[in-house]
Amino acid sequence: MIKARGLQRRFTSRGRTVDAVKGVDIDVTEGELVGFLGPNGAGKTTTLRMLTTLLTPTAGEAQVAGCDLRADPVGVRRRIGYVAQGGGTGPECKVAEEIELQGRLYGLGKADAIERGKELTEQLDLSGLDQRLTKTLSGGQRRRLDIALGLIHSPKLVFFDEPTTGLDPQSRANLWEHIRMLRSEQGVTLFLTTHYLEEADALCDRILVIDGGEIVAEGTPDALKARVSGDSVALGVDDDVTTRAAEIVGRVEGAHELTTAPGEVRFRVPRGDTALPALLRAFDAENLTMQSMQVQRPTLDDVFLTLTGRSLRDSSGSDSSGGDADAAAEASADDNERNEVPTRAA
Ligand SMILES: Nc1ncnc2c1ncn2[C@@H]1O[C@H](COP(=O)(O)OP(=O)(O)O)[C@@H](O)[C@H]1O
Ligand SMILES: [Mg+2]
Numbered sequence: 001m002i003k004a005r006g007l008q009r010r011f012t013s014r015g016r017t018v019d020a021v022k023g024v025d026i027d028v029t030e031g032e033l034v035g036f037l038g039p040n041g042a043g044k045t046t047t048l049r050m051l052t053t054l055l056t057p058t059a060g061e062a063q064v065a066g067c068d069l070r071a072d073p074v075g076v077r078r079r080i081g082y083v084a085q086g087g088g089t090g091p092e093c094k095v096a097e098e099i100e101l102q103g104r105l106y107g108l109g110k111a112d113a114i115e116r117g118k119e120l121t122e123q124l125d126l127s128g129l130d131q132r133l134t135k136t137l138s139g140g141q142r143r144r145l146d147i148a149l150g151l152i153h154s155p156k157l158v159f160f161d162e163p164t165t166g167l168d169p170q171s172r173a174n175l176w177e178h179i180r181m182l183r184s185e186q187g188v189t190l191f192l193t194t195h196y197l198e199e200a201d202a203l204c205d206r207i208l209v210i211d212g213g214e215i216v217a218e219g220t221p222d223a224l225k226a227r228v229s230g231d232s233v234a235l236g237v238d239d240d241v242t243t244r245a246a247e248i249v250g251r252v253e254g255a256h257e258l259t260t261a262p263g264e265v266r267f268r269v270p271r272g273d274t275a276l277p278a279l280l281r282a283f284d285a286e287n288l289t290m291q292s293m294q295v296q297r298p299t300l301d302d303v304f305l306t307l308t309g310r311s312l313r314d315s316s317g318s319d320s321s322g323g324d325a326d327a328a329a330e331a332s333a334d335d336n337e338r339n340e341v342p343t344r345a346a
Helices: 044-051 073-079 095-105 110-123 139-150 169-186 197-203 221-226 239-250 272-285 300-308 319-331
Strands: 002-013 016-028 033-037 059-064 080-083 157-161 189-194 206-211 214-219 231-237 256-261 264-269 290-296
Touching: 002 044, 016 044, 016 059, 016 214, 033 044, 033 169, 033 197, 044 059, 044 157, 044 189, 073 080, 080 139, 095 110, 095 139, 110 139, 110 169, 139 157, 139 169, 169 189, 169 197, 189 197, 197 300, 206 221, 206 300, 214 221, 214 300, 221 300, 231 239, 231 272, 239 256, 239 264, 239 272, 272 290
Parallel strands: 033 189, 033 206, 080 157, 157 189
Antiparallel strands: 002 016, 002 059, 206 214, 231 264, 231 290, 256 264
16 A cells, blocks of 8 residues: 655755655555654654655655556545645634535535545544634544545555644544544545554554654564563662562572662563562562562663664653644755645645
8 A cells, every 4th residue: 555665854954954855765655553662753644744745755756556656646635635734724614515526526416526525524533513603613523524524535555653742542543443433434444643652552563663754663563572672660769678589589580671779679580470470589589678669561661762862751841832733844845845735636
């Protein structure tokens, strides 16, 4: 569905050069749900805009939905759906009008557009909202409307840019269900960007991790986590026995990355669940009391930390900063950028 080789994008504005995307290869097969995970500014939106024909690559080639990105951009646009980061609904439009308009822009007749719109609003739990102005919808409803608009022409491949950024946890979980449904019931292939580890983990079959314009890792969530060596264990002890506790931990088979702070011993071990009973017995034998213990399976954040030396949680900032790079992208005059939104240009 997607085969990209060496995609690059350099921005030059006001004498400053930014290599936003430094030659990425992407393969997505039919029916997959693939996540593009990385901190803000990593190059996710830029890559997506190239794959959706909104931005001309500085270098590289791609086949998207069976069409060549450079030779047949119109063919690409006809076959894909794109749900942009901020969405694209007009605030003063009624939901039904917005959907019908979108359908007609894609060449559907009025009756077909209305019919397809009804189907989508039912699937996306938007029934009964037809006559509402889009600006009165909740964040989750508006996001689902964005999705309906992106799907009006029944594309087989859909791109989502940060589908749940800014949504509360409940609306986020609800939207995940809808995204899963697109795949399971409509056989849509999905490529989405996110800076949420939980989202990539919960939703995606496969994840590409991007950092600084380069793909730094790729695999299923489980395979990526398996690259981190073992569970992380934190033991709480009385301050004055920290050193003795650390000595005991040091004798545990496979224990590594041992660090201490007063009253705390941390380490990694291949299997935390089997290491702990033996450790408790060793503490008992030396008359030491363990005040608390915590075992954590590796998370995708551990993966990111291992790969880049930084925590994705720290580097991705808060929700509200999610659109900064995009705001910069919209504001800068770039002669290579095509101005149309692909969902309206087929
Ligand atoms: N039109 C543009 N002009 C100049 N720099 C840009 C433009 N668009 C994006 N960038 C820069 O490219 C980098 C990647 O941005 P982006 O692809 O939006 O990242 P992400 O979507 O992962 O947050 C950032 O440093 C951003 O500031
Ligand atoms: Mg972005």
